[in-house]
Amino acid sequence: MNNVAVIGLGIMGLPMAINLVKAGHNVVGFNRSSARIDELVAAGGRGAASIPDAVRDANVVITMLPDSPDVEDVVSGPDGVFAHTPAGAYWIDASTIRPDVAVRLAGAARDAGLKPVDAPVSGGEAGAIEGTLSIMVGGEFADVEAIRGVLDAMGSTVVHVGPAGSGQTVKAANQLIVAGTIQLVAEALVFLEAHSVDTEASVKVLAGGLAGNRILDRKAAGMVARTFEPGFRVDLHHKDLGIVTAAARAAGVAIPLGSMVAQLMGTLRAEGHGSLDHSALLLLVEQMSGRSHA
CATH class of the missing domain: 3.40.50.720 (NAD(P)-binding Rossmann-like Domain)
Incomplete structure (x- = not known):
């Protein structure tokens, strides 16, 4: 105790x-x-x-x-x-x-x-x-x-x-992977909806194959339903991606996809969505695609 x-x-x-x-x-x-x-x-x-x-x-x-x-x-x-x-x-x-x-x-x-x-x-x-x-x-x-x-x-x-600081370095890598995965899941869902495919069935089969990931397991249903109650806020992930990009620059490591997702997260925040769950990246994909969810 x-x-x-x-x-x-x-x-x-x-x-x-x-x-x-x-x-x-x-x-x-x-x-x-x-x-x-x-x-x-x-x-x-x-x-x-x-x-x-x-x-x-x-x-x-x-x-x-x-x-x-x-x-x-x-x-x-x-x-x-x-x-x-x-x-x-x-x-x-x-x-x-x-x-x-x-x-x-x-x-x-x-x-x-x-x-x-x-x-x-x-x-x-x-x-x-x-x-x-x-x-x-x-x-x-x-x-x-x-x-x-x-x-x-x-x-x-x-x-x-x-040693000290290593946990934070690994967490930065974690946030890089999570943000990139959310973005790809968001793009996939908007893509599926544009083709009028059953998204629930699609998520089930995707989650069972090589595309399976925790974002599909935990976030996809809320993304499809457009419910973005914050489990982890856009504001915080924006902050974390700032940590990632600065640390990558300091180490001389290229993160082209990570840098793009950092820009997208920052844009989502700038549009007033900072208090939403980070899975709200889907809203930005919809906007860039000229689509709105009925």
Whole structure:
């Protein structure tokens, strides 16, 4: 049993925290919106009034926040995680941030007496609720093994991929693949509809062959129905693709298809769809095709 503080109870953070409660850990959560804290309390966790209040007795602190600046704001400064978490505790950053920022913050955490692990996740809201997330873990091997029970409560695929920052690098690759796959599924669905083919039947047979993928399994039905309730928002995937393109440029790696999808995601966001699920890339395919869904 661990005393776990979870900072950030959003679409992903709250169900992850609830699964930690179910696994038997003492969980305290902090979030800017008190309604999310109330949901954690209803599930058996505790709420905190501030970051110092949340982390003061923790031996594991998890941050699950939207972007690099958010993580820096929460962990740094006199009221931050690093200043108030007991020495020797583990800091798990499950956010998706820039790999270089992850490396820098890991150094700052060690200076504060903490043991840092970057552990971004993939699987969306459904994976967070089901506890089946894929977790890409960067950090010292011994630290990762020490908190494996915590990670296993949130994900079904937990893999140590290297030193600090490695988890974020793998997550960037993940977001590249996911965005490209969503775009291709969107193009395929609009193509099928243009030919008046039964899309439900088509998805079933495509999912059973070499074209099968998790986007077809989890997203295609909503795309066909044009329901884009956010499991993962366009705004966030746009941010992630910015991380990918910058990291690829820094490494001298060409990502022509990834760069195109990054532009499409940015366009979708610029048209006011940032709060929709990233599968709303289908709307852009329709628009470029001169089609509207009846």
